Amino acid sequence: MVRYLAGFPTPFASPANAIPANYAPNYQYLANPSEAGSLIWTLNMELTPIYAIAPEGPYANLIYDRLINALAGQLLxxxxxxxxxxxxxxxxxxxxxxxxxxxxxxxxxxPGYLTGKTVTLFSGQVVPVITPQLRGLYAWHTEILVENAIATAPEEDIARLTDALTGFLDRIFFDLRNFGTSSADRALNYAATNAFQTASVLRQATGQGMQLDTIDVDRSPFCRMDSDCWDVRITFFDPENNRRARRVYRFTIDVSDAMPVTVGDVRSWPIS
Incomplete structure (x- = not known):
């Protein structure tokens, strides 16, 4: 069914085959968009399904369109x-x-909400069902995200910032991976998707010869009424001078809505 909807990029068997210059995703699914609801769409982490995605409401068709486009891009x-x-x-x-x-x-x-329901996959695995929200539903290529986030940096800083931002994202994607069910986890995940804000922090820290040390999330001591604010603290250290004070950058994220938002400006100070 997935092949029927999104298609698979045609593999080229040998170097002798003629390769079209306009190599692109296979969008044959466009002829059968109504079949998208017949599938069990899953969100996977390291090839393991963790949620079933069940769009609902008046914008369900638009959500399915984005899911199918994301799948087509993933299969390239x-x-x-x-x-x-x-x-x-x-x-x-x-x-x-x-x-x-x-x-x-x-x-x-x-972004979305847990429905309280579960679904059993063909493998026998039982996963919870989420209802996604159209706002905040994005798909991206990490390499392009990094390039865009540092596009305005000076040429001499590009290589350094690329390594720093890629390392930061990999740290969250692999070392701090989570299910996104708690408020703290959602704040951390939003910090990973908001790479443009993180790039400015990394530019300042790495420009001073510092490297990423820890990433912590703590409840903010104050916030707006009816909000759920968390402080993401990114700490850097000097690998060549252990007597130099570490430096922490903090930004506050409100996760009370399905789409988190940053509150206030990034703050920074040295710590022992």
Whole structure:
């Protein structure tokens, strides 16, 4: 059914095959959008389903469209230079590489609410069901996200910021991964998706020769009425001077709504 809806990028069997320059996702599913609701859509973490996604309401069709587009992007195959005339320096490969970067999906953000229901997958696994919200439903390629977040940085800082921001995102995606059910987890996850704000913090810290140390989330001591605010604290240290004071950057995130928002400005101070 997934193949029927979204299609799979056609694998090229040998370098002798002619490779189209406009390599792109297969959007054959557009002819059958009504079948999207027949599938059990799952949100996976490291290939393990953790939630079933069940769009509801007047915008369900738009949510299905975004899910299908995300799936089509996820199924893209990275171009292999040997499959293209001219190899790595050929125009066809360069165009295919650009198209892949612009369309490939490595991460998604799916805000929503737990319905209290569960569904049993074909594997026998039972997962909770969430109703997603259209606002905040995004899909992206991490490499492109990093490039856009640091696009305004000086040329001499690009390589350093790329490594720093990629390391920060990997830290949250893999070391601090979570189910997003608690308020603290949602604040942490939002910090990962709001890479543009994080990039400004990393630019300041790494510019001073510091490296990422810890990422903590604590309840904010005060917030607006009927809000749920949490302080995300990113601490940096100097790997070459252990006597130098560490530096903490704090920004407050309100997670009372399905779509979190940043409250106030980023604050910074040294700590022992």
């Amino acid at each position: 195959q990275r171009p292999i230079p040997e499959n293209f005339a001219g190899g790595i320096n050929g125009d066809a490969y360069q165009q295919a590489r650009t198209t892949f970067s612009n369309n490939f999906v490595s991460r998604v953000s799916i």
